[in-house]
Amino acid sequence: NAGVTQTPKFQVLKTGQSMTLQCAQDMNHEYMSWYRQDPGMGLRLIHYSVGAGITDQGEVPNGYNVSRSTTEDFPLRLLSAAPSQTSVYFCASSYHRDRDKYEQYFGPGTRLTVT
């Protein structure tokens, strides 16, 4: 298994540009999520999904869109990039209803800089 993969690893955008961060998992996990990591603030949940066709907002959803058309993929779209979105973005997946099976697997991250 490849686990959770993310592309690209690094990206530089200009203010106002749009882009999509890709995330895929091959573990047949129901749950997928996107976090951003900023210094001194831990990880904050942006959006999450408990299955194909189902998404919901996390703690910091503004400026981001998601969709989940398949179990495997969960792309994150930045609609109009702003310098405040400069961060490291992590995708994660897990089972979500079974407490004993639970473990959240993280991708390697995408480092995004918006100038």
Added chain:
Amino acid sequence: GNSVTQMEGPVTLSEEAFLTINCTYTATGYPSLFWYVQYPGEGLQLLLKATKADDKGSNKGFEATYRKETTSFHLEKGSVQVSDSAVYFCALGGGTSYGKLTFGQGTILTVHP
């Protein structure tokens, strides 16, 4: 809502020293508790977990006990190594979806030879 508070860092230790990183939480119901570790330039990895009160999670010499009475899940290791230098995150999950984690702010640990 759920929240997790970790001790302020960074923490700097000499090799073979004893490590404690404090973590306290606020949650409704009966959450599961986790410690994740992030090595430089990498994503997060699950270090250990506990799913109910009085459970002890352990891995790679690290331990943490789920204390419901003090709402705590402190991370300990008896003898740290240089290779333990990383960022450590306490997290909780539970309720209707164990996938939805709430993280603490992270504690940077540096171990010197």
